[in-house]
Structure formats: C-alpha cells, structure tokens
Amino acid sequence: MIDYLKGKIEEINPTGLVLENNGIGYGILISLQTYESLKDKSEAKVYIHYQVREDDREFYGFATKDERELFQLLIGVNSVGVATARMMLSSMSSEEVRTAILSEDLAKIKSVKGVGLKTAQKIIIELKDKIVKGEGSSLETLPGMGRNENVEEATRALIMLGFSKPVVSKAIQKVLKDNNAGTVEELIKAALKLV
Numbered sequence: 549m550i551d552y553l554k555g556k557i558e559e560i561n562p563t564g565l566v567l568e569n570n571g572i573g574y575g576i577l578i579s580l581q582t583y584e585s586l587k588d589k590s591e592a593k594v595y596i597h598y599q600v601r602e603d604d605r606e607f608y609g610f611a612t613k614d615e616r617e618l619f620q621l622l623i624g625v626n627s628v629g630v631a632t633a634r635m636m637l638s639s640m641s642s643e644e645v646r647t648a649i650l651s652e653d654l655a656k657i658k659s660v661k662g663v664g665l666k667t668a669q670k671i672i673i674e675l676k677d678k679i680v681k682g683e684g685s686s687l688e689t690l691p692g693m694g695r696n697e698n699v700e701e702a703t704r705a706l707i708m709l710g711f712s713k714p715v716v717s718k719a720i721q722k723v724l725k726d727n728n729a730g731t732v733e734e735l736i737k738a739a740l741k742l743v
Contacts, residue, residue, distance in 0.1 A: 553609070554593040560586060562638075565609065567594055576609035579619075580638035585611035599630055608634065618642045625674045627667050636660050649675050681712045699724070702735035711743050719743045 553576070555569035562583045566573045576594060578586075586592050594609035595616040608630060610616040615637060622633035622645075636645055639660045648656040649672055657668040699720060706716040719742040723735055 550596045550598055550607075552593055552595045553607075554591075556591050557586065557589060565592075565594075567592065567609070574607060576607045577634065578609050579615070579634050581615060581641060582609060582611040582637075606630075612642075615642050618645060621675060621678060622671070625667075625671050627670060632660075632662050632667070635662055646679050649679055652676070680714070698732045698735060701732045702739065705732070705736055706739055706743070715743055 553567050553569050553574055555567045555574075557565055558568050558573055559566040560583065562578075562580050564575060564577050565583075565586065566575055568574075576596070578594075582594075586594075592611070594611065595613050597608040597610070597616055597619060599606045599608060608616075608619065610619065619633050619637060622628050622636060623630055636657075640648065640656070644656075647653070652672050654665065654668050654672070657663055657671055658665060663671075703713075703716050703720060706719075707713060711719075716739065719739040720735060722742055723738040726738075
C-alpha cells in the first residue's frame, strides 16, 4: 500500500496534479482543498488513497492525513463514491464537513453538487457516531496538541488500549495543562488516571 508520495510538482490544477518522484510522474486526482494547500509549492508530500476498479486504477491525493481519513470515511457510506466525496471536500473544508454531519445540517450537505436528500441522510446516519468517536480525523487534528511526537505516540498508545480519540484528547490536554509531563511514559501514566 502506498501511504504517501513525495516529490516535485510538475503540473497542478484545481482537480489534479502530476508529482514527479524518482523520474516517474504520478497523475493524482485532488480536491480543491488540497489544491489550495499545494498551489504555490514546488515540492509536496501527498497522502494517497489508491482506488482500484475493474477497468481503472486511480490515485487520489490529499495535502493532509486528516483530509484523506475523512475522504475514506465518506466513501465508506453506501451510495457515496469517490467523485462525490471529492466534491464534498472541494465544496467544504474537512472541519465544515464534520460540523455539518455532527449538527445534522442536511441543507449544507445537500448543497454539494450530486448529493440529494437520501444521500445526505445516509451520510449523517452512518457517520455521526464515527465522527463523535474521532474516526475520520488524524492525530494531528486533535485540538490544542500541535505536532509533538511524544503527544502523538502517547495518543496512539491510548487509542490502541481502547479509548476513543475525544477522551484521549481531553485527558492529554489536561495532563499537558496541569503538569506538562514530558516523556511518552509520563503522558500515558498521567492520562490513564484521567480516562
């Protein structure tokens, strides 16, 4: 499985890019959200979702893991294909998509081209609980945590122990606020007392 491709941006437009890596140019389909993040860059790291169908193979690329995880959550909904998910992420930011699902904002979801009432209802029904549990978002989007490797490692460990992302996020934020524990072990031990 390809997790990401890193290389030189040879071509980019609002729907796709060509990323050169070791002399190979990869054609990658992107959302408008990713385009906005990468349009002024000459090099990029693009997180990949590889879609295989009977007659076609396509790379879908995302500027962040967060956007890719939300895309994968969306295409997991019956009747939401890759084109619809990409259109949603082009019409709204990842945070706006999550907020619309959590607040059951049918009008906002239906405003996306190609999404009707039944599809919007399915998206809300199938994804609301998953988003509340923290699915469809990467560790880098846990509020107030920045890009601290110890925090990410402690968070992953606690999630693997069976705690949900929101619970882990709240506990680790409290630990960092209260005593600023530094090592991974200190973070995990202190957070376990709070979950």
